Amino acid sequence: MQPETIKTQQPDLTGAAPAARLHQVAAFAGLSADQTAHLAQPSNIERSIADHMIENMVTTLAIPVGVATGLLVDGQEVMVPLAIEETSIVSFVTDSARKCRPAGGITTSMSGTVMIAQIQLVHVPDPYRTRTLILERRDEIGALCDACDPTLLRMGGGFRDIEVRIIDTAAGPMVVLHLLIDTRDAMGANTVNTMAEAVAPRLKEWTGAQPLLRILSNLADRRLARAHATWRPADIGGEAVRDAIVLAYRFADADPYRATTNNKGIMNGISAVVLATGNDTRAVEAGAHAYAARSGRYRSLSQWEVDAEGNLCGSIELPMAVGLVGGATRTHPTARVLLAITGAKTAEGLARIIAAVGLVQNFGALHALTTDGIQKGHMARHASNVAIDAGAVGEDVAQVAQEMIARRSINVETAKAILAERQSQRAD
Structure with a gap:
């Protein structure tokens, strides 16, 4: 099928009553009667469950969940739940996704599902020798890591490699070991933290250095989600609008004051999906903003340009440490149902959908800013x-x-x- 002939197979939720919207979404996503009934409840988490999720629980806070439609991601029809209190976000995602459908929708990719655990070594008089000693123990370190989670190993994940860095600090040089762990369909924080704690005492035996912090890094730059899409001038208001969006991007990429607001707009879409699916919004947000500053200057997470045919092309790349197993993704019953709406079968698939949402949300905000104004x-x-x-x-x-x-x-x-x-x- 040629991109120009693609038609939406998703219901139009605009104007429908909430109950009717829910049944339309349930039919598209193939939700069971029990799942649909769960989403229809005004408060859909039992206090007994919430009490086991955090300490000193006294109540729960309901956040509206809207469903963005019209997304064509890697040739697949996708509906996406967004948990957010701010108006316009769901509309921006829906409208922007529909505008890029004539040119083929959104294409995504993923660099992998590897997480980093850091072990900090302090009071190291001979950092370069220490680095070498650790690198020589790579296979032993790998065996220690894999022994921590046999289930992950059976799922095809586990230890992949190590890196040893020497960093200069105000307290003197420190040696930092990175454990590179493929966590597959888990976000992986608990897994890699456990591995770091298992390895740390052996490092002291081997090198004499003192281990201190043993924890994952939320700068998950081995777990990058990417998305790109094309908008034809005729579908977005003409070449003047196209050029204005590129100029707006150039402003954000050059000025951290504007980049901060630009990236906040991107995270409006991303964080809403992360929250809806029970994943860690703080981890994803921290990783995204750190990645935006990786050049030494805070810049736009997205890039916009004009291709040889005169179309507007947008792309985005950012760390996306999300999972389908573990944490609130499995504990929270609503998160499980909302995850089913996305159709994602793997953590990689979910990450790619989330990146697509971030890109089209950014287009919607830039289009509004450069035409009628955001207000x-x-x-x-x-x-x-x-x-x-x-x-x-x-x-x-x-x-x-x-x-x-x-x-x-x-x-x-x-x-x-x-x-x-x-x-x-x-x-x-």
């Missing part, structure tokens, strides 16, 4: 929240929001005035 669409969608804040309930929420938009005055004071007018009319 026009954002505030229109935000109007319902303002109406609720002013005290509107039921059908008044939509009516007050629409009237604020018509008056071009979206704030609590205007909402209260409109609500008072409606209540007065009903009283008459």
Whole structure:
């Protein structure tokens, strides 16, 4: 099938009631009746489960979950759940994904599923000799690591290699051992931390150096997710819009003040999917921002350019340490169901989908910024929240929001005035 003839096979959720949306998503994703019923519950995690997830649990906080549709990722129709409280994000992802479908959708790749565990050695009088001694013990280190997790070994993962770095610090030189571990479908934090703690005492035996920290690195630069897509000028408002988006990218890539906001917009989409699937948002965010500064200057996580045919091309690359097993991904019942909606069967597949979401979310934000401005669409969608804040309930929420938009005055004071007018009319 030629890219130009690709049509969406996903339902259009726009305008449907929440219950109808849920059943449409459930039908597309093949959810069971029990899974669908679970998502329909107003609070879908039992207190007994939440109490085992964290210490001193007193309550749970519900976050809206929207489903972005229209994504064509590596030729596959994909729906993506996003857990986020901010308006516009789900719409940006959906609209942006549909705009790149005529050119073939989004293509993704992954560098692998290797995580890094660090062991810090301090008070090392002879760091270069120590480095050599450790490198000579590579096979013994590998055996120690693999013995920690036979299940991972059976799944095709486990120890891959070591690196030994000498770094200069204000406290003097330190030797740092990196354990490179393929964690397969797990994010892998607990696994690699266990391995680091198992290896550390042997390092002291072999070298006499003092091990201190033994923990993973969230700069997972051996686990990079990549995505790229093409938007034709005719599908995005013309060549002037195309060129404006490239200029907006150049601004972000040159200025850390703008890059920070640009990358926050990318993470709006990425973190929402990470949270929805029960993965570690803090780990992914820390890795992404560190990767954005790897050149020594904080830059854009995405890149935008014009190809030989005059199309807008976007690409993104960032660490994506997510998993399908372990942690809240398996503990939280809602995360399990939302993960099923994505259709991802491996951690790599999920990471690739998340990278695709980050790219199209960035396109949506840049397109809005370079055309109507971010506030026009954002505030229109935000109007319902303002109406609720002013005290509107039921059908008044939509009516007050629409009237604020018509008056071009979206704030609590205007909402209260409109609500008072409606209540007065009903009283008459």
